[in-house]
Amino acid sequence: MKRIPFGTTDLPVLLPAAARLQAAARRDREAGGPLPRLRARHGLWLAALCLLSAGVADAQMGTGAGGEARRSAFAALIDWAPLLLDGFLFNIAISFLAMAGGTAVGAVLGLMQVSLLPPVRFGSWFVTQFFRNAPWLVLLFFCMFLLPFEFDLGFVVIPFPDWVKATLGLSLPVMANVSEVVRGAVQSLPSGQWEAAESLAFSRRQTLWEIILPQCVKRMLPPWMNLYAILTMATVLASIVGVSEMMTQTGRALAAENRPELLIPFYSFVLVCFFAYCYPIAVATRRLERRYQVKL
Template identity: 65%
Template sequence: MKKIETSILPVMMPRRIRPTNKFRLKAWHGIILVMLAIVTTVPAFAAEEPARASILDVLFRWMPLLLEGFVFNVIISIIAMAIGTITGAALGLGQISLNGSVRKFAWITTQFFRNAPWLVLLFFAMFLLPFEIRIGDFTIPLPDWVKAIIGLSLPVMANVSEIVRGGVSSLPSGQWEAAESLAFSRTQVLWRIILPQCVKRMLPPWMNLYSILTMATVLASIVGVSEMMTLTGQALAAEGGRSDLLMPFYSFVLLMFFIYCYPIARWTVRLEKKFAVIN
């Protein structure tokens, strides 16, 4: 009986996949940007006239008012994000609806507001919405800041809709099939199985969208809302239009938004690493 010789065949090892995105936000990036904002104000300090009040004195005098305007920016962003998230989640679920009419309406609405300029939507809300709404004997006023919130929540709604649709679509189909085999209804599958798993995938882009919205709240200054940029312009006008104040004041505005948005960006990067999905 002949002995069958066996040979070991070479096995090709899988190629190691290197991450394509090597750039990550680090803490020293923020320090460099802060130092850059400070350095840009040096020429303005050097050009100030001794007879006038110093730039620091003027900036410190107006700082409480500017900070109050920045808080208003944050409030606008939080409310607009809340409204956009609720309506966008409903619109995103409409995009995966089994009803063809609902799915088509949700898709058209999402694409329209997602691809429309934010400033145009803001003007749309400011000039086409009424100044007040009367319901019987009750009158509900709509001030400019409320219209600004509505105008900014429209593109947020569309982007959240895409985040929800993408998060649900990213889950493998086996999740749906396993749930259906256990006689779960579609509503039960969504709320108990699919959406809880999607939260981890949707949270980083949702936070990134909030940062973009916060920076976009300065657009409300164009339509007369008294936020930080509007108050900065009024403070400069009250100081007689001094050109040496332009750089320090607007650098302070830039610095405040950076201090608020940069930690959100860092937290988003951490969540992306923590909730990384390997298919």
């Protein structure tokens, strides 16, 4: 803290904190309101909550049917952790596949939204708005119960497992959201970019692929990463339709243990796993937003 002689009109200023507070206020103004800021300590709090819930479960632990002492909640969690982590890896695999498929189709759909042909533009807009505003769980149920379990080609039978249907169901809303991200990025560029390319005798296709889209990549990257984090957290919906991901494996482990006091420790472990995976994505998204923000 800087010392000011007595009798002066200047007020003391905390110099080290001034720059930090000014930067935080600038980010809030750019976002239109105060931003919630996750820190690494929040993950430590979640881990502490997991350990605390295990301690509470141990305090509530009774004896078995034959009077023998039951193992602690922490020991049960350690025993089941490999199975739960295998399910979590399945969640990540589903999120990768759904994001890849949704991004590929959504990018084409987004470019169709800026087409000069009214039927193409209206059709892509309708598909985008339909799947973007449809509940994810409803789309998941439609894919699970309307698609066949196998395809009989006459000479070979190709199975169509439930996890593929779940991946397809989750890729539909991703497709619609990516379409909006692409459309917004393309239309956010100044119209002078199109006019300058037209004056240089570029075709619309050349303008789009060689001038417009390369500039849109850095604008699309932060919302695309944010969408992936949301998709990863939404993969637990696949447990409702019987896919063997982390939530399904957690339910099976709890059913095998048949101990109600293990509910909070096990689901706290699920929460910590998803936080540990999605928090770095949120941090990278914020950094990219600050790095690629449009200077007006």
